[in-house]
Amino acid sequence: MLRADALRAVYDRLDAAAVVTIMGAVAAELQAIGHRPNFFYLQHGMGLASSMGLGIALTRPEIPVVVLDGDGSVLMNLGGLTTLARYRPRNLLHVIFDNESLLSVGGFPTATATGTDLAGIASAAGVPRTATVRSVEDFVRAFDTARAAHDLTTLVAKVEATGPARFVTDLGLLENRFAFARRLKEMQGESV
């Protein structure tokens, strides 16, 4: 499965959610499909996208939150999975695109290339719902099931280690950050 195809397949479902992505290919590919003000791209701070998602999910339980994470980032903050599980925000869907490599810095293999099972780790950390999928169809089905379940889910999508040629886009980091905060404020208003 290509990550870009998986993103395209659920793109329309991201409209009502606060979406937090990691840096690199995920951010560039989602922006290539089409940036929206409810998308925030954490272009550094590796490992903290899931923590940011937790911060949003806990403080705004009425907003669905989708974190688009990666294997390299999750491996830098495995303890964060125990914190996610401990607070179990039911509005948080934690997607991990696992390409078994640090693609944007030369494609060196991560530990998932030699057998580390991130869904297994999430499950053992206490995340109530986990799954690993290998096709776009299964990804979309698992994505929808997770949203319908209204419970914390870590969904590992095994994807190919390919991505865009460039990672820098013309969206300024602070432009993205301030517009995202403004959009969350509006979403808050809509739900009241």
Add this chain to the structure above:
Amino acid sequence: MPVSAANSQVVFDALKGCGVRLMSALPETWLVHLIRLADVDPEVTLVRLAKEEEGVGISAGAHLAGVKSAMLMQNHGLLASVNGIVSCAQLYRIPLLMVISHRGGFGERDPWQTEGGAVTEEILRTLRIPFTCLERPEHVARRVTDALTLAYASNKPAALLLCRELMWED
């Protein structure tokens, strides 16, 4: 344990009085009362961390969602959080309020705390994070308010160092 319950209450009340509604924390001796206060207050969400750097991300998310937060940590938690502070909070201009127990200064009896105490203020200066010490209960409310005011005006982190005089009753 001679950690000051009264002064911990003063710090907690000052944070809450400024509108802080989420506190992330990793336990350390000087923070025990503060963490318990956050845990039992129904208006405050306490997030217990596995490692302090997570708290940077959680506070960043809370801020973008419109909620004031604070990190409660030891100075070694500050050391463990430096990458997150630089590449998340500073890169994205997050008004991150850090309440840091300043272990390892004069009067420290635990040998293992002595290295961290020696570098804490220099680390904050190097990161260009404005900070002040909380030493006496009578100036806590004012300094907490001023720290949060500057953090929000500048959209940058600010730090408050909990000092021995305030936190420890010998």
